[in-house]
Amino acid sequence: MVMGLFRSFLLLSLLGAVLGWGGDELEVFDVVEEVNQNFYTLLGVPQDADGAAIKKAFRKLSLVLHPDKSDAPDAEVQFRNLVAVYDVLKDAGKRKCYDNVLENGLPDWKQAVYYYRRVRKMGLREMAVILFVIITIGQYLVGWANYFERKLTVDEFLNAKNKKSQKKQKKGKADPTLTVEEFEAVLVKPRSAE
Numbered sequence: 001m002v003m004g005l006f007r008s009f010l011l012l013s014l015l016g017a018v019l020g021w022g023g024d025e026l027e028v029f030d031v032v033e034e035v036n037q038n039f040y041t042l043l044g045v046p047q048d049a050d051g052a053a054i055k056k057a058f059r060k061l062s063l064v065l066h067p068d069k070s071d072a073p074d075a076e077v078q079f080r081n082l083v084a085v086y087d088v089l090k091d092a093g094k095r096k097c098y099d100n101v102l103e104n105g106l107p108d109w110k111q112a113v114y115y116y117r118r119v120r121k122m123g124l125r126e127m128a129v130i131l132f133v134i135i136t137i138g139q140y141l142v143g144w145a146n147y148f149e150r151k152l153t154v155d156e157f158l159n160a161k162n163k164k165s166q167k168k169q170k171k172g173k174a175d176p177t178l179t180v181e182e183f184e185a186v187l188v189k190p191r192s193a194e
Contacts, residue, residue, distance in 0.1 A: 028097045029106055031084045039085045039098060047099070051090060058086040143190030 040047050043057040065082055067075045088094045122130075 024091075024094050025097050028088055028094050028101060031088055032098070032101055032106060035081045035085060038102070039089055042082070042085055043089070047102075054086070054089050058082065140190060147189055 035042065040049070043054060043061065045053050045057045049057075061082055062079070063069065065072075065075060065079045067079055070078075072078065088098050
């Protein structure tokens with residue numbers, strides 16, 4: 001029984017790794033979004049062109065679009081896009097992924113990769129500082145919530161105790177009444193780091 005559960009867990013965890021996006025796919029998504037044009041029409045080759053035709057078209061266009069030879073104000077951006085397109089189309093795996101993007105489109109907002117690509121990447125130190133600040137503030141707020149909860153409990157206890165003592169006073173059995181200040185002196189308020 002336990003071994004069967006372990007195998008099921010292992011299978012499901014490996015399935016998640018298989019279905020995830022890899023670095024090549026994320027790179028292709030970024031290039032597609034940046035270029036915003038069909039890669040094959042940009043190079044002027046058909047979709048079923050082989051590697052030699054793609055390389056020939058890249059060399060031809062690189063002579064025209066190179067920033068040193070082109071007077072266009074956005075020549076550097078055009079050349080960078082051309083190199084990125086060539087890098088995608090020369091690699092068989094990336095090209096297959098790009099053909100899939102042409103057929104099915106980019107991932108939409110419902111998929112996790114959409115957010116992964118748009119969120120700023122953070123370093124380990126920056127993430128640790130942010131988590132430390134969030135946890136510190138959360139702990140401070142929880143301390144105050146705990147204090148107010150205890151204070152409310154003490155108030156309810158004192159009200160019930162005072163009502164009982166008032167009933168006893170009416171019957172002639174006097175009991176000393178407790179004050180809120182006596183109980184609040186026992187409560188510890190959260191304090192900020194000093």
